[in-house]
Structures are given as structure tokens and as C-alpha cells.
Amino acid sequence: MRQLRSWAASVCTGFVRACAVLVVSMLVPAVWAGAVALGIWWGAGNPWSWTAPCVLVCVGTPALSRPVCRMFRHLVARWTTTVVPAGYQEAGPVTRMSTGYWWNGFGYERTSRDALLDQKWRIRLRDPATWRDLRFTAIAPFTAGAVAVLPPAGAATAVLGLVRPEPAARAIGLLGLAVALATAPYAWRCAEPVAVRFLRASPAMALAHRVDELTAQRADTTVAQAAEIRRIERDLHDGAQARLVGLGLSLATAEKLMETDPDRARALLREARAGAATSLTELRELVSGISPPVLNERGLLAAVRAFALDSPLDVTVEAELRLRLDPPIESALYFGIAELVTNAVKHARATRARIVVSRDATGLVVDVEDDGRGGAAVRPGGGLAGLRRRLAVFDGTLEITSPEGGPTRARMRVPCGS
Amino acid sequence: MRIVIAEDLYLLRDGMVRLIEAYGHEVVATAATGPETLEALLTWRPDVAVVDVRMPPAQSDEGLRAALAARAQVPGLPVLVLSQHVEQLYARELLADGSGGVGYLLKESVFDADQFIDALERVARGGTAMDPAVIAKLLAGGPSRRRLEGLTAREHSVLALMAEGLSNHAIGRRLFLSDSAISKYTTSLFGKLGITDDDHHNRRVRAVLTYLNRP
Numbered sequence: 001m002r003q004l005r006s007w008a009a010s011v012c013t014g015f016v017r018a019c020a021v022l023v024v025s026m027l028v029p030a031v032w033a034g035a036v037a038l039g040i041w042w043g044a045g046n047p048w049s050w051t052a053p054c055v056l057v058c059v060g061t062p063a064l065s066r067p068v069c070r071m072f073r074h075l076v077a078r079w080t081t082t083v084v085p086a087g088y089q090e091a092g093p094v095t096r097m098s099t100g101y102w103w104n105g106f107g108y109e110r111t112s113r114d115a116l117l118d119q120k121w122r123i124r125l126r127d128p129a130t131w132r133d134l135r136f137t138a139i140a141p142f143t144a145g146a147v148a149v150l151p152p153a154g155a156a157t158a159v160l161g162l163v164r165p166e167p168a169a170r171a172i173g174l175l176g177l178a179v180a181l182a183t184a185p186y187a188w189r190c191a192e193p194v195a196v197r198f199l200r201a202s203p204a205m206a207l208a209h210r211v212d213e214l215t216a217q218r219a220d221t222t223v224a225q226a227a228e229i230r231r232i233e234r235d236l237h238d239g240a241q242a243r244l245v246g247l248g249l250s251l252a253t254a255e256k257l258m259e260t261d262p263d264r265a266r267a268l269l270r271e272a273r274a275g276a277a278t279s280l281t282e283l284r285e286l287v288s289g290i291s292p293p294v295l296n297e298r299g300l301l302a303a304v305r306a307f308a309l310d311s312p313l314d315v316t317v318e319a320e321l322r323l324r325l326d327p328p329i330e331s332a333l334y335f336g337i338a339e340l341v342t343n344a345v346k347h348a349r350a351t352r353a354r355i356v357v358s359r360d361a362t363g364l365v366v367d368v369e370d371d372g373r374g375g376a377a378v379r380p381g382g383g384l385a386g387l388r389r390r391l392a393v394f395d396g397t398l399e400i401t402s403p404e405g406g407p408t409r410a411r412m413r414v415p416c417g418s
Numbered sequence: 419m420r421i422v423i424a425e426d427l428y429l430l431r432d433g434m435v436r437l438i439e440a441y442g443h444e445v446v447a448t449a450a451t452g453p454e455t456l457e458a459l460l461t462w463r464p465d466v467a468v469v470d471v472r473m474p475p476a477q478s479d480e481g482l483r484a485a486l487a488a489r490a491q492v493p494g495l496p497v498l499v500l501s502q503h504v505e506q507l508y509a510r511e512l513l514a515d516g517s518g519g520v521g522y523l524l525k526e527s528v529f530d531a532d533q534f535i536d537a538l539e540r541v542a543r544g545g546t547a548m549d550p551a552v553i554a555k556l557l558a559g560g561p562s563r564r565r566l567e568g569l570t571a572r573e574h575s576v577l578a579l580m581a582e583g584l585s586n587h588a589i590g591r592r593l594f595l596s597d598s599a600i601s602k603y604t605t606s607l608f609g610k611l612g613i614t615d616d617d618h619h620n621r622r623v624r625a626v627l628t629y630l631n632r633p
Contacts, residue, residue, distance in 0.1 A: 273529045273530075276526070276529060277526045277529055280524075280525070280526045281526075284502060284503060287502075287503075288503065293472070293502070293503045293505070294505055294507060296477075296478065297471075297472065297478040297479040298478070298479065302507065305507060306505055306506065306507040309506040309507060309555075310506060310555055
């Protein structure tokens with residue numbers, strides 16, 4: 001009984017899905033058929049009988065190709081969870097120049113609306129994805145469409161045949177019903193392989209996309225690095241350098257006062273010593289902010305253990321492997337861990353954290369777990385987004401699961417060769 | 419005292435030699451790299467050695483390793499480690515063998531020459547000298563804080579100074595308390611921490627070690 005019910009359900013949903021695939025894949029052929037019908041209706045001799053259908057086909061096909069592909073992708077993603085990436089070219093930002101004109105990457109326009117419109121059409125015309133979409137709208141009716149037509153066609157035959165009194169028509173109607181019932185659960189499934197094969201970005205497009213991504217990443221890294229260097233320069237200039245100048249002044253004054261006023265000279269010397277100690281402390285903090293000494297001296301695992309000792313949380317570190325990675329990766333992972341644990345203290349009010357460093361087939365995996373109240377999310381411009389960007393430079397990833405009420409689990413993954 | 423100095427920066431090494439000689443101690447050897455340090459420590463067997471953590475050839479923790487290696491061969495060889503940074507991890511490694519005669523100070527502690535020489539002499543006698551920054555980090559840390567919750571504020575500061583390696587008399591002077599008051603505090607805090615009574619000096623080292631050595 002239950003089997004029967006599930007079979008009936010799959011027939012019903014399959015039928016609806018097959019109809020949907022059929023409608024989507026037949027939209028463009030329907031336009032063509034409409035154009036032919038229009039030509040016949042006007043009849044030979046009338047100049048409209050060939051211009052109007054031509055215009056309809058030339059405008060309708062490209063206009064429909066992108067929506068059809070989008071619908072196809074959407075249906076496949078919804079039914080099978082297979083996501084076929086679109087791979088369309090992204091538009092760059094539209095910026096206003098000092099002249100008041102808008103630059104869209106191709107040319108100047110008077111208003112931002114014109115600039116955006118111009119950019120949109122230029123990108124669409126240059127995008128290889130446009131040609132891929134056109135090709136797909138030509139292929140879809142003969143592949144997914146041809147298979148998906150079976151259940152609705154069978155159902156139509158059944159309805160038309162069974163209302164007739166003749167036995168032959170009834171037999172054909174029954175045959176149609178059988179075909180419809182037998183194919184309904186399976187006919188729509190053809191849409192997935194077709195979409196994956198013909199709608200996927202070609203290797204050249206994927207490569208172009210990757211190049212764009214890397215260019216953006218490089219620009220990001222350069223900007224971040226420049227900002228970091230400026231910060232270090234400012235810290236040195238305002239802190240240690242100024243203090244050393246003060247130190248020199250105090251010493252010079254003390255030297256002068258040594259004979260005449262030894263008490264004041266002694267006080268100045270004491271002050272100079274305190275100043276030197278303070279500037280050392282400042283320099284020390286600056287250095288650990290750039291590159292923690294234990295990380296340089298002993299590598300990532302020792303540095304994480306040392307960090308755990310200094311943390312106000314109860315941090316356990318589990319790592320059974322011996323590893324030495326490239327220093328930039330070690331540094332990114334170390335500061336990543338430090339950021340995650342600091343977040344746990346500051347935002348999640350955690351009392352315990354667990355850091356697990358392990359290796360699997362894809363590379364190095366670092367898990368950071370805390371018992372805080374959760375709710376951590378990657379927000380644009382936030383610390384976690386910055387961390388994700390820093391890891392992306394090494395093709396690394398950051399996944400976070402942090403339901404409200406906790407616990408928060410973060411996983412950093414970096415590919416590594418050895 | 420016969421002292422060995424291991425430090426790769428010439429200016430600092432030279433300055434320390436002059437400082438130590440100004441206090442009437444003898445510098446018997448100096449070393450500028452990790453291997454040289456180990457060799458100097460093993461040949462001269464000084465009363466105390468001053469060792470920098472980061473040294474050539476690898477510019478990593480060569481000095482610390484040399485000091486640990488020398489102490490493994492000559493147990494209890496007094497070593498005072500000077501570093502640009504304080505790391506609990508390194509402090510623990512130094513104290514791990516439990517035999518005392520070690521110190522771990524920030525480089526700027528040489529600015530206060532009296533206290534620096536005092537620490538040096540303390541280490542030479544088999545005591546300890548820990549930088550206040552190490553102790554502060556240690557007492558502020560997560561798990562140990564819970565264990566120290568039973569202590570009063572006064573006992574806490576006595577423990578911190580004791581962990582630096584100071585004697586009861588020196589602690590009394592820092593906190594402006596009498597010697598008898600200090601010994602009252604130390605007795606009660608030993609009791610609270612569960613450190614049983616045996617040799618008096620050893621108990622103090624152990625109070626520090628209990629905290630530094632915790633895994």
C-alpha cells in the first residue's frame with residue numbers, strides 16, 4: 001500500500017516536472033513556429049510575410065535564451081541539488097570621473113543609467129556565455145524536450161482515445177496511458193545530464209573566471225599589505241622613534257648638568273632608562289603583531305601551544321603530526337586561529353576552546369571549536385571576511401557553523417603538497 | 419663569580435661584560451653562536467651563564483637549546499636566559515627538570531643593574547629568577563586562575579614575587595611588610611596550594627614549579 005502511494009506520488013511529481021521541462025525547452029521553438037505561422041498567414045506576395053517573421057526570430061531567440069537557461073538551471077538545482085554554475089561575466093563598477101561623466105570600463109556616458117545600460121549590453125555581446133546559451137536553446141528541445149514530451153503526449157493520447165467509442169481508438173488510448181504512467185517518474189531526469197553537459201562553463205570560460213578572481217585577490221592583497229606597512233611605519237614613527245629622540249635629549253641634558261646639578265642629572269638618567277624600557281615594550285608588541293617570535297623559532301604547532309598558554313580561555317590543542325609549512329601559510333593560519341579564539345573570548349563569552357590540527361587527502365585542516373553562545377557570521381568588511389580573504393590567497397577556505405546559542409565551529413582548510 | 423656570556427650582538431655583549439665587571443665579577447668566556455655557547459658552557463662550567471634565546475646560525479631558539487643541552491649534561495648548571503620576548507613555553511622548558519638554578523628575564527632587565535646582578539647571584543646560588551611579565555601572564559592564565567581563586571589579594575602578590583625568585587626579606591621590602599608577616603602569608607598560601615612541608619628553600623621553588631610545569 002505504501003509502495004503504491006509512493007509510486008503514485010512519484011508519477012504525479014514526475015508528470016508535473018516533465019511538463020515544466022517541456023514548456024521551458026519549447027519556448028524558443030514556439031517562437032519559431034509562431035514566426036512561420038505568421039508568414040503563412042500574411043501569404044506570399046506581402047513583404048511583411050517574410051520581414052516580420054525574420055524580425056521575430058532574430059529578436060526573440062537571443063532575448064529568450066538567457067531566461068530559458070536560467071529557468072533550466074533553477075529547475076535542475078531545485079530537483080536534483082546539482083548546481084550548474086552560470087559563469088556569466090560580472091560587470092565592473094561604474095565610477096564618476098572628475099569631469100562629471102561616468103566611466104563603465106568601456107566608455108564615458110553622461111548619466112550613470114546610460115553608463116550601466118551601455119556596460120550591460122557590451123558585456124552581454126562579448127560574453128562567451130551568450131553563445132553557449134544560444135547553443136543550449138537549440139539543443140534543449142531535441143534532448144531534454146524530446147524525452148520530457150513522452151508523459152504529456154501519452155496523457156493527451158489517452159484522453160483523446162478513451163473518449164472515442166471505436167475499440168481501436170480505445171486501445172491506442174490505453175497504450176498512451178501506459179506510456180504516460182511508465183515514463184512519468186523518469187522522463188524529466190534527462191534535464192540534469194543535458195544541463196550539466198551543455199550549460200556548464202567551458203574550460204576557457206572557467207579559466208577566464210579564475211583569472212578575474214585572482215586579479216581581484218592580488219589587488220586585495222596589495223592594498224592590505226600597503227595598509228599594514230603604513231601602520232607599522234606610523235607606529236614606529238610615533239612610538240619608538242619619538243621616544244629615542246627624547247632619550248637622546250635627556251642624556252644630553254644630563255651630561256650637561258652632571259657637574260652643576262648632579263641630583264637633576266640623576267633624575268633625568270632615571271627617566272631616560274624608563275623611556276628606553278617603554279620603547280622596548282612598544283617595539284616588542286609591534287614585532288609580535290607582525291610575526292610572533294615562537295612562530296619563527298618553532299613553527300605553527302608550538303606557536304599555537306604557546307598562544308593557548310597565554311589565552312584567558314581553557315584552550316586544548318590536539319595535533320598529532322609534525323609539520324613545517326611555508327612561512328606565509330603558517331602565519332596566515334596562526335593569525336586565523338588567534339582571531340577565532342579572540343572572537344570566542346570577546347563576542348561569544350566562551351570559557352573553553354579546542355583547536356585540532358589534522359591532515360586529510362585535500363590538505364591541512366584546522367578546527368577551532370568553542371562553547372560560547374554562537375551567532376558568528378561572515379559579514380562584509382568584518383574580521384571573518386578578512387580571514388577568509390587571507391586564506392583565499394593560498395586557495396584555502398573557511399567554513400563556520402555557529403547557530404544562535406552555540407557552539408561555534410570553524411574549519412580552516414589549506415591545500416598542502418607534502 | 420665566573421660568568422659566561424652568550425649573545426650574538428656585539429654591542430650588547432660588550433655592554434654586559436662591562437656591566438658585570440663593574441660589579442666585580444669575572445667574565446671567563448663569551449660566545450656568539452649556539453654551538454659556541456654549548457662548548458663554552460661545557461668547557462668552562464661557569465658559576466652562572468647569561469644566554470640569549472635567539473642566536474646564529476639559524477636565528478631561531480639556538481641559545482635556549484644550547485642551555486638546555488648543557489643542563490642535560492651538567493645537571494643544575496646555573497643559566498640565566500635573556501630574551502627580547504617572554505614566552506611561558508620557554509620558561510616551562512627551563513624549569514622542567516625541577517633542579518632550580520635557572521632564570522628567564524627580558525633583555526631590558528639589565529637596565530636596572532642592581533636587580534639584574536641580584537638575579538644573577540640568586541640563580542648562581544641555585545634559586546630562580548623569573549621576569550614579572552612571565553609571572554603576570556602565568557597568574558592571569560585560564561586554568562591556573564581558577565586554582566588561585568582561594569588566595570587573598572595579598573597572598574596573590576606574595577606568590578607573584580615569590581615566583582620571580584625573591585626571598586622573604588626582599589618580598590617584605592617590596593610590599594612594605596615585616597618579615598614575620600610575609601612568613602605568615604607564605605605558610606598560609608603553601609597550605610592552600612597543598613604544598614607539604616619539607617626543606618624550606620625547596621618549597622618555594624616548588625610553589626613556582628607547580629604553576630609553570632602544569633601541562
